[in-house]
Amino acid sequence: MWSECHKCYAARYGEPMPAATAATADLLLQLQTTLEIQDLLCLFSEGVQSFVPHSGLRYRHSSNDLKVGVWEDGSYHCRKVLVLVDEDLGELVLSRSEPFSGEDSRRFDSFIHLLLHPLRNALRYSCAMENAHRDPLTGLGNRRALDATLARDLQLARRRGSPLSVLMLDLDRFKMINDRYGHAVGDCLLRHFSRILSETVRSSDLCFRYGGEEFAVIMPDTDSNSANTLAERIRQAVMLPHCCGGHPLQMTVSIGVTSLTDKDNERTLLGRADQALYQAKRLGRNRTHLANPAGTSSIDTAPKCS
Incomplete structure (x- = not known):
């Protein structure tokens, strides 16, 4: 079933939305549905899988001491540093058993920007939840x-x-x-x-x-x-x-x-x-x-x- 953005595109241009554009629109909508970092990365991984095949995805944010993995790691990696308006959002790494091509890297880049705002929101939510469960004087759980x-x-x-x-x-x-x-x-x-x-x-x-x-x-x-x-x-x-x-x-x-x-x-x-x-x-x-x-x-x- 087409989403509203698919219908609008078809009405405007008189043809179905191209697969890559449709995937981008669908993924963008999916990424708005959660503030949990693990779920967000799972959705992102699923959304880019058909365009940049991979067996593993790892996310790391050093300042938050946060590491998240999705699926299995592989021998070859495609690594991207995530930045939004000078704000460090961490590092995202795809992995698989065969090398990534230049085209794979460019496709990965084309999807990364969809993740930035939802990821920033998820990080802020995670920080707020952690602070709500932490004693401010001692740093221990409350x-x-x-x-x-x-x-x-x-x-x-x-x-x-x-x-x-x-x-x-x-x-x-x-x-x-x-x-x-x-x-x-x-x-x-x-x-x-x-x-x-x-x-x-x-x-x-x-x-x-x-x-x-x-x-x-x-x-x-x-x-x-x-x-x-x-x-x-x-x-x-x-x-x-x-x-x-x-x-x-x-x-x-x-x-x-x-x-x-x-x-x-x-x-x-x-x-x-x-x-x-x-x-x-x-x-x-x-x-x-x-x-x-x-x-x-x-x-x-x-x-x-x-």
Whole structure:
């Protein structure tokens, strides 16, 4: 079925729209239908396939630390730098098993301009969505991001039958430090703790600021013993002295640890981790407390006296 632009062309020129022109018009319309970068590149790849055959498409935007791939990579590449009115939009690469000709490159160029405005809109949307899920002070994910990530990872763990653990962390006596030295020092301490957290966890773990001086870590494919070992490593790393605003400070952290059970949902899993954190606080702070999911026992790791 012809689109309206096809009909207008036929009415004006008395003949069907040429294939290349029709493909350009159709692709332009398709690219207006999404703000998701992955979907946008899939549509672009499909639209240019009959004119520049390829087996793979890769997109990279270094300033956004963004890499997206569509289909399989090949031995030969046709690479284009994307710029719109001096705005860097990244790099797009087609690949396949045989060399690209000069004509292939020119055809690729003729379609690239259709992608620029939709891609810029998609990048801005992606940035806005990321900012909406990121804590501005620490750069970690916020509560909204935690809720969305936990729901996704819980479903994934159920489907795979794999373990999932959660840490809840709270800086000990943070309010006292904040009241004594001021909010600037308090903010410095929160940023410092966030860096320690990010540098201590594994690449597969995800860190969030839950609120105030409370943080959370989601640990996919991790059983309770492994989670407790990592929690203890975090606790020890936090104890190293640090200077904030000219004030030498030594902070400590209490950590609650728990793992997913068959009966858990997001609320019960986080709630049990929060209860384990409360126990760590009640038992003297600066310790990790592993809550047994069955509620029959728990493990408390207190600092060792020298």
